[in-house]
Amino acid sequence: xxxxxxxxxxSSEITPEAEYLNRRExxxxxxxxxxxxxxxxxxxxxxxxxxxxEAQQGDKVTDESKVTSYNNxxxxxxxxxxxxANSQQFKARPWSVKIEGLCRKPGSMPLDSFLSPSxxxxxxxxxxxVEAWSAVIPWRGIPLADVIRRADPLPSAKYVELTTLYDPxxxxxxxxxxIQWPYTEGLRIDEALNPLAFLxxxxxxxxxxxxxxxxxxxxxxxxxxxxxxxxxxxxxxxxQQPTSxxxxxxxxxxxxxxxxxxxxxxPRWSQARERRLGEVLRKPTLMFNGYSEQVAxxxxxxxxxxxx
Ligand SMILES: Nc1nc2c(c(=O)[nH]1)N[C@H]1C(S)=C(S)[C@@H](COP(=O)(O)O)O[C@H]1N2
Ligand SMILES: [Mo]
Numbered sequence: 001x002x003x004x005x006x007x008x009x010x011s012s013e014i015t016p017e018a019e020y021l022n023r024r025e026x027x028x029x030x031x032x033x034x035x036x037x038x039x040x041x042x043x044x045x046x047x048x049x050x051x052x053x054e055a056q057q058g059d060k061v062t063d064e065s066k067v068t069s070y071n072n073x074x075x076x077x078x079x080x081x082x083x084x085a086n087s088q089q090f091k092a093r094p095w096s097v098k099i100e101g102l103c104r105k106p107g108s109m110p111l112d113s114f115l116s117p118s119x120x121x122x123x124x125x126x127x128x129x130v131e132a133w134s135a136v137i138p139w140r141g142i143p144l145a146d147v148i149r150r151a152d153p154l155p156s157a158k159y160v161e162l163t164t165l166y167d168p169x170x171x172x173x174x175x176x177x178x179i180q181w182p183y184t185e186g187l188r189i190d191e192a193l194n195p196l197a198f199l200x201x202x203x204x205x206x207x208x209x210x211x212x213x214x215x216x217x218x219x220x221x222x223x224x225x226x227x228x229x230x231x232x233x234x235x236x237x238x239x240q241q242p243t244s245x246x247x248x249x250x251x252x253x254x255x256x257x258x259x260x261x262x263x264x265x266x267p268r269w270s271q272a273r274e275r276r277l278g279e280v281l282r283k284p285t286l287m288f289n290g291y292s293e294q295v296a297x298x299x300x301x302x303x304x305x306x307x308x
Pocket of ligand 2: 225
């Protein structure tokens, strides 16, 4: 995100019919589980004065080929095409996840044991990077709340910090000091328990590609993309607000909350509008990325301009 150049994704890919049918199924599901919340978009539009028609029209699933070839993943390089090119040899298995800090059930476990108590779900969410590009992605995974509850946090635990694997032998980007390694992120416990918060193990009905954060990545659709930490190896419960990687890199640019907010601009990018991968025209960005109904109550009384 320190890089200013903009790379346009290729525009000429043809989607195989099987994927097209897949997407139709996912679109059907969007309506039934309300993950994209058309009603939320309407409410947002009315409150924020956006064109609701425009906001909803764009909610079709983004081509898989775009989402898997235009990535931010500094562990594999800083250009958008680097993660796909440089992550193909990455070993996402075997994998284990550590639970640490202020909880009654700390420990380390193989990924399969970490996942197996939960039911695997499909969720289609909007995704919005602070660089003002966006997508609509059908994820597969488990609710983050399941994992938090199983860890049984102590009442003193107010936050959970998540950490990416540190392995420069596999992650070539980690051999350079572009950002501080390992990449870390954090959520308040109530945010981590929010039903929208998700741990993805797959997308587009398949196992998560390495460049998208295999084998386990966070998905918090009302927040900017950088909160969605990839290749997670650790969750730690704390009583202090964690300082995330991007806060360390530029505290005046990246805050802890990073809630999508069209009214609060990033110093280098207006947040009022966004461009969906594969589309040309920009569309208005929605407050909390269109998920106000599900998340706004967590920030009642907070100054969202100050707590960016
Ligand atoms: N470990 C790690 N996680 C990361 C990043 C990263 O560089 N390293 N980039 C973040 C940013 S800025 C974005 S926009 C998303 C991009 O996810 P995608 O490439 O799957 O679309 O991943 C986030 N998670
Ligand atoms: Mo991002």
